[in-house]
Every structure is written in structure tokens, then in C-alpha cells.
Amino acid sequence: MNYLNYAGEAFLLIPLSAIFLNNICNKRFIEKHFHILTGAVALLQMIAAVFAFYIMDANQMLNFDFSVFGSSKITGIELFDINPVSLVFLFCIGMVAFVSVMISIRTIDVKKGSYVNLLMTLLIGMNGMVMVSDLFSLYVFLDVIGISSFVMIAMFRSRKGLEGSIKYLIISEIASIFILMGLSFISMKTGSLSFKDIGRNLLTNTFELQTILIYAAIILMIAGFSIKAGIVPFHSWLPDAHQSADTSISVLLSGIVIKIAGIYGIYVLTNIFGGIKAYQVSLAGLGIISVVVGALLAACQSHFKRIVAYSSVSQMGYILLGLSTGSTLGIVGAVAHVFSHAAFKSTLFTNAAAIHEQTGTLEIDEMGGLQSRMPVTAFSSTIAFLSTAGIPPFAGFWSKLLIVMALWGSGNQILAGFALCASILTSAYFLRLQKKVFFGKTPEHLSSVTEVTGSIKFAEILLTAVTCIVGVLFPLIIIFLHSRGLI
């Protein structure tokens, strides 16, 4: 399994060596070619994920343990571990990072060196988080993600960026306190924090201090990861942080960071405590509130990026609903929705970058009739919106279908009905967005707008192709994975 070991180490060592390369080389040289360095790292990550999946499939393996820098295993601290689910997450990370680089070529003019450093740190944090197999390492990588996101939002020192960053920082630190407190409570009973040492067997019926504290730990950790994911009672930082950052950074934050930092944490908790009824009910409750309230709040915003950010809140609710069932179908649906959400949310933020580059504004009331002037942007945003609303045959339809089927199968028919009806709300706010931006009369000051060119157009076409192709081939992919015994 030598090759697999290399692939696993590559996820951490390639971004690390890119940081060294970025700081050693001549500054003017690296500022001219920063997109080649970062784009190569993102591409290598996608290739390594596909390659590792191929080798694991050929050898009929379901997980693989490896060490970085020859670290050895001690009690309570486990080795890194890759499995098919983490490979899906790793592929999504590579894809969104690639899109971010494509946008940054046009939008970032200063501080390119800092952008490369922070993006690579963020990649190390996210790759590490989906590969660890104990809760304390998970927390460490979670804070690596958090710290690089705070700095990335505040990077250009505009008023909005600093405000969004400080809001995110305060709320996210409260989440860190909750998560660390929860895992210290778990550690009080077990003495170890690796995933395989903790589980439902901790919850005995005896009335003692440690058992009560484990219930407290579950509540605290759900709350902490929900804050990181922007689930509705804890969502207030999300639109501000995502709106105020540069678009190449908002695509990272909305496209992948909330999913790795929040949803992956909840996925880990589901693997550990998934069978408990109270856990499932609380996830389902948070999920359905998030779906409905996120969609309603998105419908009354007037800034392009705010609408898309609130749409993220709503879609995170769908993923929570999928995880709340605890069944294999629900988890497959949730992971599939992570992938399709990464694709269509990146498309919408790329559209935001294109519109901002060409018109200089993102207030939707000031726009109109851009469809004939920016046909590629209009087409890709329509595809992304259809995928978000769950219209067949795009990728979002299949993942939502799996989630609704899992909900129905687990006996939550009312929740399944609500989740279906919320799709109408999704179409409502996106139809409003489409009508105001792309249809209607063109105002006077936008009459000379032309289509965006270069890397942003390339990213739009690429992501639209991903959404369409995965949507058309989705049943085949599911049948293939089923025949391999992975589902």
C-alpha cells in the first residue's frame, strides 16, 4: 500500500511545500505566477483523491491508516485515516479551491502572496480535518480552518471586511469553547478521544456524574458544530462574513468551509452517537428550521452575495435532515448534497464575481436585463438555480431526492413533506434574483456591459458542465458504488 501512503501524505505535504515555495521565491516572480502555484496544488489534490479512490477500490479496502512524518500511535491520539467519504470531501475541497484560484486571477490585485499563504493554510486545515480519527486532532484542525478564515476575510482591511471578521471571530470562538468543553467531558469518562473508543456504549442507564456529562457533551458539540455550519439559530455571522469578503474568498467560505468545519463535524458525531433518538430529533429540528427560515430570509435580501449566503444556510439544513435519519441512504444523500452544493454554490459565487467585475455593483435593484449582454453568466446561473431548487436532471435534484426518500423511509413523512415544500421557497427567492438581475429592462448605466472573459468564464463553464454531467450520470454513479459494496 505504498502508493496509497504517498497519496495520503500528499494532501498535507503539497500545500505545506507550496507555502515554503511561496515564501522562498522572489516576491515579484511569485506575484506574477501565483495562480499557477495554487492552481497546481488544487489540481494535484483532485488527482490524488481520484487516484486514492482507484487504489482503494482495486484492493477492496474501506479505510486506510497512515502516518505523516513517521509519527507513531499513542493512546488517545490516532493515525490519519482515509475512507471513501473523506475522499469525496477531499475532492470537493480541491474543486472549490481551483474555482477560487480562477476567480482570484481577476479580483485580487494586491497581497497575492498573503492570499497564497492563507489559502494553503486553509487547505491544510480542511484536508487534515477530514482525515483525522480522533476528536482532539479534529478540534486542532478546526481552529486552523477558523483562524485562516478570519484573516482571509479581514485581509484587505476594508471596513466591511474587518466587521465581518470580528463578528465571525467572536461567534466562532464561542463554538470552539463549546466543542472543547464537550470533548473534555467525553474524555472524563473514556480517557481516550479516538472515534472507535467512544460510542453509544458510553450511555449506560446508571445515574452517575460522567454519564450526565456525556449528554451535556453531545448537546454542546451539536451546538458548536451548528455555529460553525451556520444552522439557523446560530446563523447571524454567516451572511455578514460571506458578503464582506472578496468574492474569491466567499466562494471558499460558502462553498466548502462551512461544510468541512460544520457538517463534517456533525457527520463524525452521527457516526458515533447516530443511533440515539434524542440526537436524531434535535438534528431534524435544527435542519427543518434552518431550511425554512434560511429560505424566507433569503427572499427579502437585496444584495446578490447575501441572497446566495442565506441560500447556503437553507441548504445546510437539508444536509442536516439527511444526517438526522442515521440510515445509510440518508448519509449517502447528505454526502451527495455536499458535492452538488459545492458545485452549484461555487457557480453562483462565480456569477457574482463576473457581475461585480463587469458592472461594479452587486445590489440587485440596480441591475436588470443582463441576459442578452452576459449570456454565459445568465445561462450558468440559471443551471445553478435549477440545481439548487431540485429540478431534474441536475445534481441537486438527485441528492435532495435521496434525502427526502431517507426521511420518508425513517418514518418522518411530515418532515419529508416540509423539505419538499421548501424547494418551492428556494425557487421563489432564486426566481426573484433571476428576474431582477437577468431579465427586464436594462438601466441606462449598464448599457455598455459586456460578457466577462478569461478565467471566470472558464470556471463558469466548467462548473456548469460538472452540475449537468453529474446530474445526468448520477444513477450510474450510485449503481457503480453499490456494485463495489461501498453503499
Place this chain on the structure above:
Amino acid sequence: MLNFQTIMLFVGFLMIIAGCYCMIRTYHMLKIIIGIEVAMKAVTMFLILAGYMNGHMGLAQAYVITAIVIEVIVAVVFAGVTIGLYKKYGNMDIRNLTELKG
């Protein structure tokens, strides 16, 4: 019921409540980071208590050192953002931050 562990747990909860009260009550940015730090100290104490209760003190030491390092980095980033805001607004009142509504 009133043994060492329970007393330390209560002390920790009191510290967390004190930190959260400090965060809610004040409008000064540096006082908010002090509140966060107080709450983080309580969590650090919980980690040590966990090591005492399960008998793995060595592991608890490793956890605590890592947690302290992360805490310091967060404090530094917070101070950096605060200095940026101070240069823009001229004071450290958090009620001035009205650019983002929602």
C-alpha cells in the same frame, strides 16, 4: 456528592458564565477578548480535570499545551483585527460597527 471533581466542575461553570457575562455586558473590543479568554481558561481546567478523573495525566498535558497555543493565536488575530478597526473608527466601541445589517 460534594467531592473534589464536583467542586471543580462548579468552579469551571462559574468561570464560563463569568466569561459569557463579560462578553454580553461590555461594548469594548478588548474586554470581549478578555471574556473569551476567561471562558477558555475554564475549558482548559476541564481538560486537566478530565486527565485527573481518567488517570491519563500525560495525555491531558499534551491537550492543554495545544489548547493554550491555539488560544494565544486566536488572541493575536483578534488583536490584529481590533487594531484595524481602531484605525478606521478611532475608538474601540463595538456599537460603531454598523456597516453590516442583517
